Amino acid sequence: GAGVSQSPRYKVAKRGQDVALRCDPISGHVSLFWYQQALGQGPEFLTYFQNEAQLDKSGLPSDRFFAERPEGSVSTLKIQRTQQEDSAVYLCASSSRQGDRGGYTFGSGTRLTVV
Amino acid sequence: SQQGEEDPQALSIQEGENATMNCSYKTSINNLQWYRQNSGRGLVHLILIRSNEREKHSGRLRVTLDTSKKSSSLLITASRAADTASYFCATGLIQGAQKLVFGQGTRLTINP
Numbered sequence: 001g002a003g004v005s006q007s008p009r010y011k012v013a014k015r016g017q018d019v020a021l022r023c024d025p026i027s028g029h030v031s032l033f034w035y036q037q038a039l040g041q042g043p044e045f046l047t048y049f050q051n052e053a054q055l056d057k058s059g060l061p062s063d064r065f066f067a068e069r070p071e072g073s074v075s076t077l078k079i080q081r082t083q084q085e086d087s088a089v090y091l092c093a094s095s096s097r098q099g100d101r102g103g104y105t106f107g108s109g110t111r112l113t114v115v
Numbered sequence: 116s117q118q119g120e121e122d123p124q125a126l127s128i129q130e131g132e133n134a135t136m137n138c139s140y141k142t143s144i145n146n147l148q149w150y151r152q153n154s155g156r157g158l159v160h161l162i163l164i165r166s167n168e169r170e171k172h173s174g175r176l177r178v179t180l181d182t183s184k185k186s187s188s189l190l191i192t193a194s195r196a197a198d199t200a201s202y203f204c205a206t207g208l209i210q211g212a213q214k215l216v217f218g219q220g221t222r223l224t225i226n227p
Binding site for chain 1: 148150156157158159160161163203213214215216217218219220
């Protein structure tokens, strides 16, 4: 597609509920990133995929967070047993293999509110 | 944790004036990028400067990089109301070069 698409745009979850956030990267982009952005803060790195391989998951805050990209295209970020501190905007970005030449393309994000 | 710190945190100027935002970082970098974020939207890539470059221009944007001081600046000339947004610097690290580490951002308001 023309850009990075994320769904849903907004998600309200009750505390303890599991959620799944979807990212459709730009077709052919090898690298895919997930970031978490709290209100008024800069994005914080969560995890990185190169094709289907998850090469860096050092930013995942707990074992309740899980990400996958089984076929090297669409990615899903899953949060189990959501807590109020998980409320944030979750941003997905993709880049070509030579991504650092042109920066990363971000989606519009999923705003998660845990009540 | 975030590596970059932007200064100022908020900036309000009149349309037509120039806006300067600064970014400092802590560790060695491969490149530094600037992004813009409009309220409620995703980030838009503005410009990338490599660690061996000192200055780069793109339209009304001018970016400088001083690796000895671990700092960068973004200058927007002849500002427009549409430039109102948050601006973030992001560093591509030498270690783990694929991921970007973002600063806290500068909230820029252009008054008509």
